[in-house]
Amino acid sequence: PSKEEELLSPPLSSPPQPEPEEPPATFPRGPPQPPSPPPSPPEIPPKPLRLPPEFDDSDYDEVPEEGPGAPAGLMTKKEELPVSHIPRAVRVASLLSEGEELSEDDDQGDEDEDDHAYEGIPNGGWHTSSLSSSLPSSLLIPELPPHPMDGHPVGPAPITPVIKAGWLDKNPPQGSYIYQKRWVRLDADHLRYFDSNKDAYSKRFISVACISRVAAIGDQKFEVITNNRTFAFRAESDAERKEWMQALQQAVAQQGARARLSSTYPLGVRDSELPDHAGSLELRGFKNKLYVAVVGDKVQLYKNLEEYHLGIGITFIDMSVGNVKEADRRSFDLTTPYRIFSFSAESELEKEQWLEAMQGAIAEALSTSEVAERIWAVAPNRFCADCGAAQPDWASINLCIVICKRCAGEHRGLGAGVSKVRSLKMDRKVWTETLIELFLQLGNGAGNRFWAANVPPSEALQPNSSPGARRHHLEAKSREGKYRRYHPLFGNQEELDKALCAAVTTTDLAETQALLGCGAGVNCFSGDPEAPTPLALAEQAGQILQMEFLRNNRTT
Known part of the structure; x- marks a missing residue:
């Protein structure tokens, strides 16, 4: 073969290749081309960007006024995607709301070693990459266990008895007319x-206590108005809106009555709710620092000090299910079964102060829960x-009865000479073994x-009185003794004594x-x-119990 043919022929070690058919050449072949490189492996598609959580900023903008300029056709509910189609970051980070963004640390969740610390804990940490987005939401956020004496087998256990709960549409910000569905819960203290x-x-x-007014603003819609902020909601029907408005107005009226009977803090925080420890802390997942207050057996989270004074917060954590531990030099974790x-x-010194305050809240939650459980037995x-x-989590220790928070406010108004009111959950030192017995x-x-x-049926109280x-x-019952069972010796002082x-x-x-x-x-x-004396x-x-009862009634 010619030199040209030798150059064009493949090496002997190469497997034989079929020669492609080519049209007849009218000119000599050019220099040989180097063999083509082996095929490269298929490209791995780039990792999709994690979507940030949807934020609810409706508290920070004025609600659009209704009128001809508001297109009625746009007043529709927000379409809800199936759970499996919602990015997991949206589903688990319900605290990342009100205009906050994930911190840069959170964007590096795949490489963060902390992910491993949260494995196996449903909704455990702010990093979300290690959990599958196909899990149903019921597995991501477990239901809170009901109180053993609750009659409600499902749903989160209320911290105080729930007055009303249900789905409402909430008006979002920036002039949008697309409402967002929210689960809303009202108790005596919080909406x-x-x-x-x-x-x-x-x-x-x-x-x-910070709600100044509740007002209807249109078909099925109503506003909850505080001193400097308005929250707009929409119910499924006018009848349901009326129920919500009545429940809110009654809760506000009862809260105001209790406030008038007790000394109040200038900024609306009752004396009994002054924090044991408060200040600013960084919280992983939030871009800005939060204002955190340890109050009794709870840890409350606020966007800032101003909102703490306004009584508008993000959430609060019941420390009866909490635990705290050091993480590193300035950091610590508050762990609950849910997050x-x-x-x-x-600083390290400040961290130690926070740890001490939160451990105190845990101790109070456990001790006060024990007292309540024993008395409720x-x-x-x-x-x-x-x-x-x-x-009921209050008591009159001289009358030896257990009462709810609403009635406790009225008992306090009767004066200590008639009723000595104490809390089952806060006045720990009062509850000796003898008093519990x-x-x-x-x-x-x-x-x-x-x-x-x-008590005539027409004069009996109801929980919503x-x-x-x-x-x-209570004036008639406890001060005047109008409904009491008269002792046979009533009216004969010497025989009574x-x-x-x-x-x-x-x-x-x-x-x-x-x-x-x-x-x-x-x-x-x-x-x-x-x-x-007796x-x-x-x-x-x-007679130890007789002594306790007499001591509690010495000045009544």
């Missing part, structure tokens, strides 16, 4: 809204002695058999309660110089 009825933590909460909150303080104590509201022996059962023995009705009823001195040496607490309630003198002379007689007889 809260969530992305879903399965969410553990709200997107926003509004203190009922991990990763905070960073300005007796069936009548699970409902307010005055109005029947479920899970006294409430288990007497409590609402014995209390109402005496104080409410003759107005403040005026409560005040009138003698009977009291005899009763306190026995275990008959109900008899002692009836005698004191009908006028027996708690400090009457017993006739025995060695034990001159209290001394009870001590001499070793």
Whole structure:
């Protein structure tokens, strides 16, 4: 073969290749071409960008006024995608709302070692890359366990009894007329809204004490107006809107009545709610620092100090399900069964102060929960002695009855000479073993058999009774004794005192309660110089519960 043919022929080591058919050449072939490189592997498509969460900014812009300029055809509900089509970052980050953006750290979630710390914890961390977007939302955010004594088997356990809950459409910002569906929940203290009825933590909460007015603004729509912000909602029907407005107006009225009876903080925060510790903290997932307040057994999150004073927050965390631990030099994690909150303080010293405050909140939550659970173990104590509201968390320690927060405000207005009001959840030092046992022996059962023995049905209180009705009823019941069961010795002071001195040496607490309630003198002379008072007689007889009851009634 010619040199040209040798150059064109493949090397012997190469497998034979079929020669492609070519048209006859009319000119000599050019120099040989180098062999083509082996085919490259298929290109990996670029990783899709993670979509940031949808934010709800409706609290920061004026709600568009209705009128001819508002195209009615656009007043439609926002179309909802199936859960599997919604980016997971949108579904799990319901706290990342109100105009906040994910921090740069969160965009690096694939490489962040913290992802591994959250594996196996549903909705555990702010990083979302390690969980599949195909999981149903019920697996991403578990339902809160109901209270053991709740009659509601599903849904998050209310921190206070829920007055009304349901789906409403909420008006978003920037003049948009497309409403966003929100799960809204109202209790005596807060109006809260969530992305879903399965969410553990709200997107926003509004203190009922800060609501100045509730007003209808059009078909099925109404506004909740605070001092400097307006929240617009739309119900499914005019009838449902009316129910929401009535519930809100009643909650606001009752909150105002309670506030008038108690000393108030200048900025609207009640004395009992002054924070144990408060300040600014960084929270992973939020671009700006948040204002955080540890109040009793809860940790409250606000966008800033101004909104804390306005009573408009993001969410609050019940520390009965919380745990805190150090993360690194300035950081620490607040872990709940539903989410991990990763905070960073300005310094190590400040971090230690936050850890101490949050550990104190956990201790308070556990101790106060224990007291309430023990007192609620007796069936009548699970409902307010005055109005029947479920899970009352206040008490009159001299009357030995358990009452709800609304009735507690009215009891406080009667004065300590009539009713000594204490909280089951905050006044930890009051609840000695002896006092708890006294409430288990007497409590609402014995209390109402005496104080409410003759209440006409027309004068009975209900959980939704107005403040005026409560005040009138409790004046008659506790101050005047209008509904009490009269003791056979009523009106005979000498015999009442003698009977009291005899009763306190026995275990008959109900008899002692009836005698004191009908006028027996708690400090009457017993006739025995060695034990001159009923209290001394009870001590001499070793009647510890009688002594506790008498001590609590010495000044009433």
